[in-house]
Amino acid sequence: GGPAIVAAAGNGAHKPVPGAGADAGAAFVLESKGTWWHAGFHLTTAIVGPTVLTLPYALRGMGWALGITTLSLIAAVTFYEYSLMSRVLDHCEARGRRHIRFRELAADVLGSGWMFYFVVIVQTAINTGVSIGSILLAADCIEIMYSSLAPNGPLKLYHFIIIVAVVLAFLSQLPSFHSLRHINLVSLLLSLGYTILVSAACIRAGLSKNAPAKFYSLSSSKSEQTFNAFLSISILASVFGNGILPEIQVTKRPKLCG
Template sequence: MMGTQAPSDLQNYNSKTVDERSAKEKAIDDWLPITSSRNAKWWYSAFHNVTAMVGAGVLSLPYAMSNLGWGPGVAVMVLSWIITLYTLWQMVEMHEMVPGKRFDRYHELGQHAFGEKLGLWIVVPQQLVVEVGVDIVYMVTGGKSLYKFHELICKHRKNGHHCKDIKLTYFIMIFASAHFVLSHLPNFNSISGVSLAAAVMSLSYSTIAWGASVKKGVQEGVEYGYRAHTTPGKVFNFFASLGDVAFAYAGHNVVLEIQATIPSTPEKPSKGPMWRGVVVAYIVVALCYFPVAFIGYWMFGNSVEDNILITLENPTWLIAMANMFVVVHVIGSYQIYAMPVFDMIETVLVKKLMFRPTWYLRFFTRNVYVAFTMFVAITFPFFGGLLGFFGGFAFAPTTYFLPCIMWLAIYKPKKFSLSWIANWICIILGVLLMVIAPIGGLRQIIIQAKTYKFYS
């Protein structure tokens, strides 16, 4: 009898919490992108997570390996995969730990763990740095991949007609034009088609990257020593590459928002289908990351570029196609990371500043956001350094150790229990990563900035 009692209490509790919202609040929640649609299936979670995780960062993994070396490189890659899967599991579990309530956004969980004000201040700045940072980096990546595609097609034309040289700036603008359209899709479920295409593309270009590397074979005179020849160079590059790896595992910033789209009842909580999707996504992540990182480094050693597709020139049609796949994938990734930002902006405008939730408010704010990320991308397109800098500075906390701190604060596991030890290991490694990686990334940005001309 007791067993059947709890769910009905929960249902009453659930319906009570829903009833407590006024009609106006309910209308606003139905309008906001994160809470407006709750009918996603488990496989939506799988491809949203793949799109969020397998960014263009995968293409810089062989380069990261060339700065880390075989031993540390393999260890860092495998450890990151295990730690981030563990912290992702924690976030999926914490989504509905209070009966009848869902933490639909990362900062809501932060507020539950650290208090109303402090939770906001801890989570929101970091989450914004990650999401806006990723969108800027993806603007650069999309533009560069279009640029590379154009260059390869021009080279391939046999009839001697040289294509006109087009600035990278214009390619970033072309890439941004897609987002001026797509960013008006209202919520996560409406971008599921874009996200599915992006997930398929990430598997495709990762396979092309390692497949073409295998076909090329181990290069003559390949060297596996560190790229840099000076000790400071080796150390700083090592630090920056840790940031590159952290950037590659950055899906946590949107995981609660993705889970918010899955329906939930006391009998069937959302964590079941969400976790199934996460496991599938992580298998795909392993299939993309490990072969690209290890085979790319094995074939080219320390002469590999910070984007493996640049190192692979032939066969031209295949590499051109891979670059186009990257463009399609990054379009999806940009949208996945932009959606929580749109949600934050629209929440502040509608709930705090009392704007009416209208289509033209959404039209204006989203266009301004896309224009802003485009402008910053055009101004600072240092791809590799930006990855290392943002990777350590904001990805390490939100991905590697913030979920662990929340877990310790909320569940308070017994001292020296397995859960307590595991969380503290993740926290220590994550803090080290947060301190070390930006130092290397900043040095790379400074070195590249010396030779850089604005808007070239």
């Protein structure tokens, strides 16, 4: 774990510092010097992922009215949830317990014991699935670009899977989330660029005289409608179901508290 204890500062204020039993990683993270815009980089790149690119498909499966309503509802619930989580983190930090991991926060709020291990198991399962999916998706995208540039090239999909896995293994050795701030800034700029380009291309295609026929109606098959609705809900849930806020918030400088 990485609990913190309260130590008196020279001016009479108090600030959280690593406890004597904190592991080396926790002690390093608790010395972070990040700012709020660094946290913005991390939070944006944590949410803007492959699932965001599937949002148009989610709206296609639910229809404009239900899709936008569900998207807005889930976004509002997530904003409220993150607001509560942030307040709980601040509350714990003011009392000398600065959590750097979601599982520690859950154990503090819900009680230690089996809840701690339950959160660990759930997080491990989610991280494993996301890691495998991200590697495969990144490798597939690189292969598509490679095939466009070199149609007869010798490299295959498994080569790119190995390359992506090696790069991610290297990045995983960085000592803290704060160490990724420059990489996440580049990722943020790329995401903004992609969004701008795709939006401009869609507007141009919609205004073009030669644009393909538009079809916004749902499928006539009831079973397909049901399947698409559940698939769309799972996409929306995966976009906003992100509990990485404690790890991101702890990259900021510790706040002084009386």
